[in-house]
Amino acid sequence: MFPGALNSEYSHELKFVSSVESIQTYQVMDSNGSVLDPAHEPQVSKEEAKAMYRNMLTLNAMDQILYEAQRQGRISFYMTSFGEEALIGSAAALNPKDLVFGQYREAGVLLQRGFTLEQFMNQCFSNERDLGKGRQMPIHYGTKELCFQTISSPLATQIPQAAGAAYGMRRDGNKLCTICYFGEGAASEGDFHAGLNMAATLGCPVIFYCRNNGYAISTPSIEQYRGDGIASRGIGYGIDTIRVDGNDVWAIYAATKAARKIAVEQNKPVLIEAMTYRVSHHSTSDDSSAYRSKKEVEDWSKRDNPISRMRNWMENKGWWMKGEDAEITKSAKTRVLEAFAAAERLKKPAIHHLFDEVYAELPPELQREKADIEALARKYPDYYQVNEFARS
Amino acid sequence: MLRHCVLALTRGNMRRARPSVVSAGVRRYSTATDSSSNNNIEPIRGLPMGVSNSQLLHRTVAAVQRSSNLKTLGLSEHETQKMNMCQAINDAMRIVLATDETAVVFGEDVAFGGVFRCTVGLADEFGRERVFNTPLTEQGIAGFGIGLASMGQTAVAEIQFADYVFPAFDQIVNEAAKFRYRSGGEFNAGGLTIRTPCSAVGHGGHYHSQSPEAFFAHVPGLRVVMPRSPIQAKGLLLSAIRDQNPVVFFEPKILYRSAVEQVPVGDYTIPLSQAEILKPGDNVTVVGYGAQIYALENAIQMIERDFPGASCELIDLQTILPYDAETVARSVNKTGRLVVAHEAPRTQGFAAELAAEIQERCFLRLESPIERVCGLFVPHPLVFERFYMPCAVRTYEAIKRSLTF
Numbered sequence: 001m002f003p004g005a006l007n008s009e010y011s012h013e014l015k016f017v018s019s020v021e022s023i024q025t026y027q028v029m030d031s032n033g034s035v036l037d038p039a040h041e042p043q044v045s046k047e048e049a050k051a052m053y054r055n056m057l058t059l060n061a062m063d064q065i066l067y068e069a070q071r072q073g074r075i076s077f078y079m080t081s082f083g084e085e086a087l088i089g090s091a092a093a094l095n096p097k098d099l100v101f102g103q104y105r106e107a108g109v110l111l112q113r114g115f116t117l118e119q120f121m122n123q124c125f126s127n128e129r130d131l132g133k134g135r136q137m138p139i140h141y142g143t144k145e146l147c148f149q150t151i152s153s154p155l156a157t158q159i160p161q162a163a164g165a166a167y168g169m170r171r172d173g174n175k176l177c178t179i180c181y182f183g184e185g186a187a188s189e190g191d192f193h194a195g196l197n198m199a200a201t202l203g204c205p206v207i208f209y210c211r212n213n214g215y216a217i218s219t220p221s222i223e224q225y226r227g228d229g230i231a232s233r234g235i236g237y238g239i240d241t242i243r244v245d246g247n248d249v250w251a252i253y254a255a256t257k258a259a260r261k262i263a264v265e266q267n268k269p270v271l272i273e274a275m276t277y278r279v280s281h282h283s284t285s286d287d288s289s290a291y292r293s294k295k296e297v298e299d300w301s302k303r304d305n306p307i308s309r310m311r312n313w314m315e316n317k318g319w320w321m322k323g324e325d326a327e328i329t330k331s332a333k334t335r336v337l338e339a340f341a342a343a344e345r346l347k348k349p350a351i352h353h354l355f356d357e358v359y360a361e362l363p364p365e366l367q368r369e370k371a372d373i374e375a376l377a378r379k380y381p382d383y384y385q386v387n388e389f390a391r392s
Numbered sequence: 393m394l395r396h397c398v399l400a401l402t403r404g405n406m407r408r409a410r411p412s413v414v415s416a417g418v419r420r421y422s423t424a425t426d427s428s429s430n431n432n433i434e435p436i437r438g439l440p441m442g443v444s445n446s447q448l449l450h451r452t453v454a455a456v457q458r459s460s461n462l463k464t465l466g467l468s469e470h471e472t473q474k475m476n477m478c479q480a481i482n483d484a485m486r487i488v489l490a491t492d493e494t495a496v497v498f499g500e501d502v503a504f505g506g507v508f509r510c511t512v513g514l515a516d517e518f519g520r521e522r523v524f525n526t527p528l529t530e531q532g533i534a535g536f537g538i539g540l541a542s543m544g545q546t547a548v549a550e551i552q553f554a555d556y557v558f559p560a561f562d563q564i565v566n567e568a569a570k571f572r573y574r575s576g577g578e579f580n581a582g583g584l585t586i587r588t589p590c591s592a593v594g595h596g597g598h599y600h601s602q603s604p605e606a607f608f609a610h611v612p613g614l615r616v617v618m619p620r621s622p623i624q625a626k627g628l629l630l631s632a633i634r635d636q637n638p639v640v641f642f643e644p645k646i647l648y649r650s651a652v653e654q655v656p657v658g659d660y661t662i663p664l665s666q667a668e669i670l671k672p673g674d675n676v677t678v679v680g681y682g683a684q685i686y687a688l689e690n691a692i693q694m695i696e697r698d699f700p701g702a703s704c705e706l707i708d709l710q711t712i713l714p715y716d717a718e719t720v721a722r723s724v725n726k727t728g729r730l731v732v733a734h735e736a737p738r739t740q741g742f743a744a745e746l747a748a749e750i751q752e753r754c755f756l757r758l759e760s761p762i763e764r765v766c767g768l769f770v771p772h773p774l775v776f777e778r779f780y781m782p783c784a785v786r787t788y789e790a791i792k793r794s795l796t797f
Contacts, residue, residue: 099543133576142575149542150575154566160532161567164539164547171494171521171545178539190559194532201527202536357577358612360636363665363714 023231023243025275028250031304033312035250042250044092046319052092052249053314054328055111056085056307061332062107062117063280065340066124070138070284074344075124077138081105083213083279086306088112089252090179090209090272094260099165099178100148101158104139105211106181113146117336121343128346128390133353155186159195159208163269166199166206170267177205177263179256184273185216187230196237199269207259208234208271211246213278218291234271246274247306250313277304347390351377435785439693443650443686448670449621450653461668462623470656478648480622480655481510481587484629485548487659489518492546494583495633497523499533499550507552508589508648534560534586538568541583541638548633554590554642555602568638569613582636587629589645590618591683591735592781597774603682603736603767608640609713609745615664616713618642618682622653627662628710635664644683667716669723673705676729676794679720679746681709684733684782691787695795702795712742720746721753728759729794733782738766760797763790 001008028040035041042049063080070078081087084105091100091112100109107120119131123141126134131143132150142150149158149165162180169176186192187210199206210230214221227233234241240262244251252274259270277300281288288297314320355362355370362370377384431438443449450456453472462468475483488495497514503525505512515523526533530551537547551557557564564586572580592601608616615637619625625643632639670685671692680688685708692704705723709715724730730750732743743764751762765782773780 101539131576131578132574135576136574140574142578144578150571150579152567152570152574154562157535157563157567160535160563161539161542163532164536164541165543166539167496167536168494168540168543168545171496172543190529190531191535191563194527194529195535197527197529198532198536202524353576357573359615359714360572360580360582364718365714 019228019232022228023241023273025243025245026251026255027245027248028254029248029309029313031309033309033314033316035313040250040254042253044253048092049314049317049319052088052112053310053320054332055088055108056249056310057325057328058117058332058336059085059088059108059111060307061329062120062336065333065336067284069340075138077284078124079104079139079283080280081108083277083301083306084108084211084246086247086249086252086276086310087211087274089249090256090274093253093256094179095176097147097174098176098260099162099169101162101165101178101180102148102151103155103158103182103186103211104151104153105183107139107141109181110141110143110146110148113148115141115143115146115148117339118343119143121339122346125343125346126348127343128349129343130349133357134349135353156182156189156191156195158182159186159189159191160198161195162206162208163195163199163202163204166204166263166269167202170203170205175264177207177260179207179209181209181211183216184210184212184214184221184230185219185224187233188224196234196239196269196271200237200239203267204269205263205267206269207256207263208239208269209256210271210273211276212273213246213276215278215282215288215292217282217286218288229273229275231271231273234273239269239271241271241273243273243275246276247304247309249306249310276306348388350390350392351386352392435694435698435788439690439697441690441784443647443683446686446689448685448689449651450623453654456654456656461670465627465660465662467623467656467660470658470660472654473657474652475622475626475655476649477619477622477625477643477651478508478510480626480653481629481643482512482514483655483657484626484633485511485514486517487630488546488548488633489514489522491659494545495522495548496540496545497548497550498526498536500528500552501525502550506550508645510587510643510648511550530556530558530560531563534563534568537584537586538563538571538581538638541568541581542571542579544583546583546633547585549584549586551586551588553600553602554588554604555599557586557588557604560586561607564608564614564638564640565611569611571613571638573613580636581638584638585629585633585635585641586639587641587643589648590642591644591646592772592777593646594777595774596772598771601772601777603642603734605642605712605734606736606740606742609742611713613637614713615639615711616642617664617711618644619710620644620682620685620708621647621651622655624662624708624710626655627660628664630659631661631664634661642682646683662710665711665714665716667719668708668710669705669719670708671704671706673703673727675702675704675727676731676791677705677707677720677723677727678731678733678787678791679707679709680733681712682735684735687782687784687787688733690784691791694784694788695791699792699795704791715746717746717749717753720750724750724754725757728757730758731763731765731787731791731794733765733787733790735767735782737769738764739769741766760794763794765790
């Protein structure tokens with residue numbers, strides 16, 4: 001047999017193949033939150049489940065407030081996760097030290113990891129407590145402590161990086177993995193192909209998690225690809241693949257847990273395609289009514305809501321009372337508003353952070369530029385609004 | 393020359409056709425102009441030309457011991473071994489793999505030794521988990537390397553030809569270079585070094601000859617390095633790999649076999665971002681890097697032969713970003729004249745940056761316009777390469793213009 005296809009048998013039929021059966025979508029709960037197969041009842045504690053649900057509500061509350069804040073001109077930019085709150089299930093299924101490479105709509109993962117409301121706000125306000133030191137736009141979060149790589153705007157670049165980091169984890173022998181999130185649009189980039197192929201050939205313990213929410217800004221999935229979603233591509237690379245209901249917290253949780261086991265124990269990649277619907281606009285720079293009807297969005301929200309499904313499941317278990325929602329949401333809003341106000345009041349990072357960390361040490365030309373700019377800022381402090389920045 | 397050629401063929405040369413620069417006349421297809429067969433014509437007039445005749449290479453132990461630059465680096469008394477540039481680079485990687493448990497070397501075809509043999513023996517010695525082939529994807533190689541480096545590990549990635557680095561440009565510019573800054577220092581890609589063969593080889597044409605250093609020299613956060621010799625290559629590569637910034641390390645491929653020196657066998661580094669004065673002079677400063685240094689050496693020899701009393705100061709920039717403007721400025725403040733040369737095309741090439749910086753620093757001292765002797769603004773051509781290249785003759789003419797302005 002040819003080295004390029006060792007398992008292929010000869011055939012005498014002249015036949016072209018463009019697709020096999022569409023890969024099935026794994027579900028644990030129905031749209032009412034009832035577990036379809038008791039054998040797949042989630043094995044989690046009440047505390048764990050409640051914490052996850054509270055995070056979903058908190059995420060929703062934070063998104064609403066920060067979206068409004070951008071509209072009022074108080075922050076420059078924001079992206080919400082409306083309709084995709086079930087993503088929290090994937091974070092809950094991981095080890096806290098598994099390294100996360102995100103795209104931009106994974107605030108739920110950060111929240112589940114323990115990123116505080118203050119930390120979210122500080123980054124969005126680019127203030128002196130921002131871990132990123134005010135260098136990037138809002139929502140470009142990153143935290144070494146919580147093992148969440150800093151977000152960057154170019155799409156899909158994180159995919160081969162996640163494969164490389166996973167290879168490093170395999171070499172470390174610490175039985176950890178990386179998880180790499182990206183959308184179905186980013187999966188059209190060359191980096192997707194490169195990253196999955198490298199992970200498969202080199203044996204990298206990485207979970208590739210595609211959030212297929214039906215839209216890449218205004219581009220619906222029918223204009224993004226012609227094959228059977230992203231899951232079919234995983235098979236093309238020889239990668240263990242599953243498609244899940246991305247609005248079903250427990251399907252996500254179970255799939256991620258199982259994927260992690262494969263990745264860590266067998267040192268190979270896994271692809272999860274989570275099907276969901278982007279209720280949000282793409283970002284605060286987008287008004288999606290320009291390319292889809294409000295009715296389409298409302299219908300989706302009513303018919304298949306990740307928060308409702310989770311709540312119903314919890315109520316069925318007797319772990320949640322009707323009305324507890326309102327309490328949690330109210331308290332979340334209060335906490336968000338407090339963190340918001342505190343973050344807004346803080347100064348911007350000290351000006352020397354403009355020049356630090358471009359290189360590990362300050363090279364001569366940056367020393368000169370720094371001296372020039374500092375002199376200019378001293379000469380025209382009002383023009384440069386120097387008082388907005390913390391003192392060095 | 394033709395008779396010599398016919399004799400060589402009829403003798404039935406059984407050796408594998410790997411012609412060296414020294415056996416003149418065998419490489420009929422080569423467009424290199426600096427072969428010793430052209431010795432008696434104008435303006436060469438018998439001057440021994442090219443890498444094989446260079447006085448700048450330390451071919452003997454005595455030469456190593458005599459060298460004041462190597463003495464300054466603390467290398468003149470080291471035990472040495474004859475190595476060409478490819479072997480020196482191989483040696484550097486061996487030392488890294490032996491001393492840094494986290495280090496890995498990867499890229500296309502590196503496992504069997506690499507298309508230029510720079511990774512020969514490494515997979516055998518350190519295993520296929522640490523020295524491994526990747527699929528054919530430069531963007532994947534760069535991204536993968538960034539990921540490894542983000543874990544604090546040492547990633548030595550090879551891009552098979554600098555001409556093919558462009559799919560990796562997004563990863564290098566948007567990710568590696570900005571990794572530390574954009575994260576507020578939470579993360580960094582300092583452990584990444586990307587090595588890639590570059591520059592003219594005589595028969596490479598558009599896609600096996602490029603010198604793309606200028607694209608990368610425009611990126612804050614990157615280091616860009618290009619060595620001229622085996623001793624430099626080993627020391628600079630060791631520095632580059634250990635540097636806490638992502639480095640693009642360009643290796644002039646024509647020097648892999650033709651540049652041979654007595655190279656210190658131990659672990660040593662040569663500082664980055666420091667230019668080296670190879671030959672002191674008073675009347676004109678001549679700056680270059682990589683293989684171009686040998687053309688500059690010959691141009692200077694021709695100038696000093698034809699203008700008795702004139703002396704040229706030759707500087708090897710070595711690190712192109714961040715570069716040592718100070719050393720060049722100090723030299724120009726002494727000589728009053730500057731000639732910069734590189735193989736890359738002239739427009740928007742690195743010489744433009746150096747010229748702008750030096751005219752700013754040395755304006756009143758300059759006695760003549762800054763000369764840039766560069767590749768032509770055309771895709772690197774095959775049969776026309778002799779006209780394209782900033783060879784010794786074209787550089788000689790430029791230095792002459794500068795001196796007689």
